[in-house]
Amino acid sequence: MKTTALTGRYRRRAPGEPRAVGYLYILPALLVYAVFLLYPFGQSVWLSFLHWDGLTAATPAGFGNYRDLFGDPALRAPFAHALVLLVFYSALPVAIGLLLAAAMSRVRIHGMTFFRTVLFLPQVLALIVVAVAWRSILAPDGLLNDTLRAVGLGSLARPWLGDYTWALPAVGVIGTWVGTGLCMVLFLAGVQRVPRELYEAARMDGAGAVREFFAVTLPALRPHLAVALTLTIIAGLRNFDLIYVTTSGGPGNATSVPAYEVYHRAFETNQVGSAAAVGVALTVLIFALTVTVSRLVEGRRA
Incomplete structure (x- = not known):
């Protein structure tokens, strides 16, 4: 055929x-x-095997640019930040999406279409628009701090995107907000394909919400879980526009990630060879993580 x-x-x-x-x-x-x-x-x-500033003649670098990825703290930090952001960009959206899908499989909610549309809306918006909006919300005089002061929690107000401790989690929260709707819609589509008889049989056997989730919902959502993890992992590791608009890698390099480091080294510090090495390493990391996720899901299904 x-x-x-x-x-x-x-x-x-x-x-x-x-x-x-x-x-x-x-x-x-x-x-x-x-x-x-x-x-x-x-x-x-x-x-990536050259020392080149983008203008003058290039010179061989051998594996020097790749050795710097392990020996230079300024290059190790962006990869560590990216792995931290995976918690916000992948783990939290998937967990929240699973929780919402599991809850909606047990309770019939009126206005489901509107609810799904609102949660999915961040996926429709351009990330530049999302970044500009959240930069305004998280500004020192932004909506978040104004709300905290209004409810008597002014001591918690801070310049979220300019704080060395909170800048990276603040950017991560934006990623969670963007990715949750996608995961929820994927899981809801999977839940709707599960025969209702399976849920009814589980409830007749006395299964509670937790047991029903692990016995019926989660096994049915494994293919959707693999898709959600793959998409969110890729989105988290290739994150550039949110970082560029909200923090530009700052304060210092507290929010620098590999994709931003490629731009910074190639176009701002004229280290094209080093930027290429970071890009190649990022590609390998994305490939390795996505293949690992796929293999784990296939192994469970086998």
Whole structure:
């Protein structure tokens, strides 16, 4: 069986027709992928082995740029920050989404469409718009601090995005707000496909909310869980626009992440080779984490 070029329908391969003919149908897509993804990535790998400021002649660096990733605290910190942000960008949205989906599987809520639309709205907005709005909310004279002062908690008010301790969690909260709606919608779609008889049987057996979740809901949501984790992990690790607009990696380098460090080194400090090494390492990290998540889910399903 193979797909025809015009209709997209499957037809049986004619006797004697070489299998190589089938690969011709995916060749255009493969060429586009190679030109716009594989070739630029290959160039980045090549640049990562050079010392280059973007203007003068480049000199070989060997593995020096990669050794700096482990030996230079200024390069290790962005990766540590990215792993911390994964708690806010991936773990919390997935946990909250699972909790909401589990609750809605037991209780019928009126206005479900409106509720899902409101929670999914951050996914529709451009992240630049989200970053500008939250920068205003978290400003020293912003809505959050004004609310704290109004309810008598003025001692908790602070410049959230300018505080060395709270800047990274503040940016993480924005990521949680953005990602929760996506996870909830994914899990709700999965819950709606679970036969209601399974829930009724669990309740007849005396299963409470917790047991029902682990016995019925969670096993049915494993494929959706893999998708949610993959999307949120990628979003958390490639985070650039939120950091750029809200903190620009500050205060100091308290919120610097690998994607921002690539921009900073390539265009502000003219360390193109080092920036390329950070980008390649980030790509490898994203690939390793997403493959690990997929393998874990497949192992559970097997």
